[in-house]
Amino acid sequence: MLFKQYLLKQKIGKFSYFIWDSEKKTIKSVNNFKPLNIKLIIGIDNQKKILLENTINFTEGNFTNNALLWGARGNGKSTLIKSVFNKVAEEHKILKLVQLNKNNIFDIEIIYNIIGKFSQFRFILFIDDLSFENIDSDYKIIKSTLDGSIQNQPKNILLYVTSNRRHLMSRDMIDNERSSAIHTDESVDEKISLSDRFGIWIGFHKLSQEDYLKIIKSYCLYYKIDCSNEIETKAIQWSLQRGNRNGRTAWQFILDIAAKKNLKIDY
Structure with a gap:
C-alpha cells in the first residue's frame, strides 16, 4: 500500500492533467494535454477574470468557492476551465486537474479519499456537461452523492462543473415540479438546491456578431492567416449555415480555412 502511494505521488508530481479511470479506481495521466492559449479566448472577459482569480486564490491556499459554469453548448465553458488551469499551472506546479466523467460521479468520494491525502498538491476536479433531464431514482442518488460530497470536500480539492442548465436541470423539470407539488416552493427549492452549493455561477450567453468576428x-492573427473581408464574410456564412454563433463554431471555421489553404496549424 505504501509503495502504491509512493508511485501515485511520483505520478502526480510529474504530470499536471489526469482523467479518472473508473474501472481501475485511479487517476490516469494525460501526456498530450494541449489547451487553447488563454489569450485566444475572446468575448468572455468577465467570465475569464472571475475563474482566473478564483483559481489563483485556490492555488495560493485561500478558501475559495466551487464554480458552476452554465450556458449553451459551444460557448467555451470547458475550454475556459482547461485554459485557465494551464495558465495558472505554468507558475504553480502544485496545481493539478482531474477530469471526472459525469457517468462516474458515484466515484467522487473514492477520488476524495485518494487525492485528498496529498495535501502538498491542489486539485481541480472537473466534471463536464452535468445536467439532469428527468427526476428519477438516478437523479436523486446523484444529487445525494454530489450534495454530500461537496459538504465533505477536502480543502485541497475544488469542483469546477459545466452544465447547459443553470440549476443543473431543465426548465421543464422545474415547471413540472411546481405544477405537481403540494408544497410548491419547498419542493422546487429542494430540487434546485444542488446548484446553490456552488458559490460561483458563471453564465455563458450567445455571442454578438461583433464578438464572433473578434474571435x-x-x-x-495567432495562426498567421490573412483575415480579409472575404474571410469575415465566409465566417458569418459559416455560422449561419450551422445555426449558431459561438466559440466552437469560430474554431471549426478556422480549421476549415486552414485546411483549404494547406496551413499546418499547431494546436
Missing part, C-alpha cells in the same frame, strides 16, 4: 480575427 475569428484573434485566431487568424
